[in-house]
Amino acid sequence: MRSKPLAREIAICALLPMLVVGAFSSKAFHIDDPAYLWTARQILESPLDFYGFKVNWGSADVMMFEANRNPPGVSYFIAIGAWLFGWSEVALHLWMGLFASLLGVSTYLVARKLCSTPLLATLAVLTMPAVVVSSTTVMTDVPMLALFTLSVYLWIEGIERDRAAWLISGGACAGLAFLMKYFGITLVPLLLVYGVIRTRKLGGWCAYLLIPIAIAAGYLAWVHRLYGLNPLTEAAAYAQHAGTGDFAYIHARPLIGLVFAGGTLATVGFYGPLLWRGRIAAGVAAFGLAPFVLAAMFGDFFFYKAAGTWPQELNFALHYAVFASVGASILLLVLVDLKTHRDADSALLCLWLLGTFAFSAFVNWSVTARTILPMSVPAGILLVRRLDRGSEDGVSRARGMRWLPLAPAALLSLWVAYGDYASAEFARRAARHVAAHAEAYPGRYWFMGHWGFQYYLEETGMRFLTPEAVANVSAGDRVAVFRWLTFAPPSFNSANVTPVLGATFHEANPAFVSTHDPLTRSGFYSSVLGPLPYTFGPASDVWVDEFEFRPGRSR
Numbered sequence: 321m322r323s324k325p326l327a328r329e330i331a332i333c334a335l336l337p338m339l340v341v342g343a344f345s346s347k348a349f350h351i352d353d354p355a356y357l358w359t360a361r362q363i364l365e366s367p368l369d370f371y372g373f374k375v376n377w378g379s380a381d382v383m384m385f386e387a388n389r390n391p392p393g394v395s396y397f398i399a400i401g402a403w404l405f406g407w408s409e410v411a412l413h414l415w416m417g418l419f420a421s422l423l424g425v426s427t428y429l430v431a432r433k434l435c436s437t438p439l440l441a442t443l444a445v446l447t448m449p450a451v452v453v454s455s456t457t458v459m460t461d462v463p464m465l466a467l468f469t470l471s472v473y474l475w476i477e478g479i480e481r482d483r484a485a486w487l488i489s490g491g492a493c494a495g496l497a498f499l500m501k502y503f504g505i506t507l508v509p510l511l512l513v514y515g516v517i518r519t520r521k522l523g524g525w526c527a528y529l530l531i532p533i534a535i536a537a538g539y540l541a542w543v544h545r546l547y548g549l550n551p552l553t554e555a556a557a558y559a560q561h562a563g564t565g566d567f568a569y570i571h572a573r574p575l576i577g578l579v580f581a582g583g584t585l586a587t588v589g590f591y592g593p594l595l596w597r598g599r600i601a602a603g604v605a606a607f608g609l610a611p612f613v614l615a616a617m618f619g620d621f622f623f624y625k626a627a628g629t630w631p632q633e634l635n636f637a638l639h640y641a642v643f644a645s646v647g648a649s650i651l652l653l654v655l656v657d658l659k660t661h662r663d664a665d666s667a668l669l670c671l672w673l674l675g676t677f678a679f680s681a682f683v684n685w686s687v688t689a690r691t692i693l694p695m696s697v698p699a700g701i702l703l704v705r706r707l708d709r710g711s712e713d714g715v716s717r718a719r720g721m722r723w724l725p726l727a728p729a730a731l732l733s734l735w736v737a738y739g740d741y742a743s744a745e746f747a748r749r750a751a752r753h754v755a756a757h758a759e760a761y762p763g764r765y766w767f768m769g770h771w772g773f774q775y776y777l778e779e780t781g782m783r784f785l786t787p788e789a790v791a792n793v794s795a796g797d798r799v800a801v802f803r804w805l806t807f808a809p810p811s812f813n814s815a816n817v818t819p820v821l822g823a824t825f826h827e828a829n830p831a832f833v834s835t836h837d838p839l840t841r842s843g844f845y846s847s848v849l850g851p852l853p854y855t856f857g858p859a860s861d862v863w864v865d866e867f868e869f870r871p872g873r874s875r
Contacts, residue, residue, distance in 0.1 A: 351836075372547075437704050583643040
């Protein structure tokens with residue numbers, strides 16, 4: 321009789337992510353999606369030379385292995401999907417949705433081993449903004465986490481059963497996770513520590529961790545042979561260089577990490593009244609106010625510099641406080657679980673969550689929702705484990721109440737996903753607007769702007785205006801510039817161009833939520849844009865200006 325409820329719950333965990341992906345399947349390709357799509361095209365032409373082409377992903381043409389510091393695993397998967405179903409947004413989003421379903425199932429399987437209500441834990445994970453928004457992209461993050469989580473489940477089963485087949489499968493999944501994203505290699509120390517604590521010794525099972533190590537070593541050797549570089553070294557160098565910008569605020573990174581964790585794993589916040597009471601609840605709330613005290617003492621030491629009106633600054637501060645409080649609640653779940661259980665399961669969850677947080681806050685080039693994403697699975701399971709212990713601490717553990725916070729959490733995440741969807745759509749519309757002007761204009765038309773805007777314009781044959789190209793443009797050439805979403809060449813300035821009257825593309829943003837906007841300081845995809853993962857309130861309008869090069873301009 322138990323098999324029917326189990327099958328039903330697994331089906332829910334598999335189908336729910338696909339429903340979300342299906343709802344947003346027409347989403348325009350966005351942020352770093354083009355990098356993986358271009359690589360997939362290259363793979364179809366030359367399967368063993370995946371990064372052997374040039375791309376402009378900054379302000380100049382560089383080889384793809386310099387622009388994309390991730391393994392090509394997801395691009396191979398995209399290439400298969402494109403070969404089977406074509407390059408449309410709907411086809412590729414649904415194809416990539418298979419990983420979202422795998423994440424739901426693998427989360428359920430891990431949660432079934434570690435907590436009393438695996439369906440609740442899985443739904444808590446699947447309703448987190450980091451998971452919902454990331455599932456609507458074709459980037460590496462959800463595929464890596466799906467394989468990461470499946471590897472953890474297979475490893476737990478292998479240790480419990482002392483069966484080589486499970487351990488081999490777990491090691492292979494860890495290797496595949498690495499091929500999706502380098503972060504996957506952190507499974508090796510994580511699984512090692514779990515095995516040691518669980519078995520209280522170093523046994524033969526350790527040998528199976530050589531599988532992901534061998535896969536990683538083979539890939540690194542292959543890339544070195546192809547392109548003469550060490551990808552891990554290059555990625556580390558990029559992180560060090562990119563993290564030194566004006567917005568880096570290294571000293572504030574731990575706090576920004578907490579803010580991102582609280583905002584992108586916001587489901588935990590809706591469970592606050594069921595998790596904490598009394599002095600603990602007051603302490604969590606006070607933590608959200610702490611940044612204000614620090615800001616008063618140190619000026620903008622912990623905040624980015626004020627950049628808006630008083631209402632905008634108040635809105636920013638409220639988001640910061642709420643997200644910081646939820647982030648503190650998530651870390652408190654770790655400490656309480658360690659104190660309560662002191663076993664291998666607790667160590668696994670806590671190292672998984674804290675290790676991810678440390679990487680995002682201290683190692684990666686910026687704090688992003690994508691690097692926080694792997695925290696979602698242990699956070700959801702720790703949430704249910706805390707609810708299981710609630711009655712012992714005087715917190716209500718009414719079974720019906722456990723499911724209610726999922727509704728507002730899901731609505732929040734869908735709203736944020738809609739804001740990201742709208743942002744991607746604006747870039748696609750802007751690109752179509754510019755392409756129509758370019759087709760009707762007898763001279764040459766260039767553009768400057770990245771992400772989806774660049775992808776859709778290059779699909780029409782238009783070229784990015786690089787510094788080299790600026791030196792060779794002719795009077796009468798035109799260029800479309802996406803405001804703030806571009807790196808303008810130094811030689812491009814108001815002295816040698818004039819605006820094209822009536823050609824500006826302008827569209828108001830009706831979403832009332834923004835995921836990457838320097839005005840509202842929301843940086844879901846990078847804290848370089850702001851220390852909040854998303855903000856509710858008026859979002860910036862979208863502008864694309866078009867200019868014409870003057871006769872006799874200075875070169």
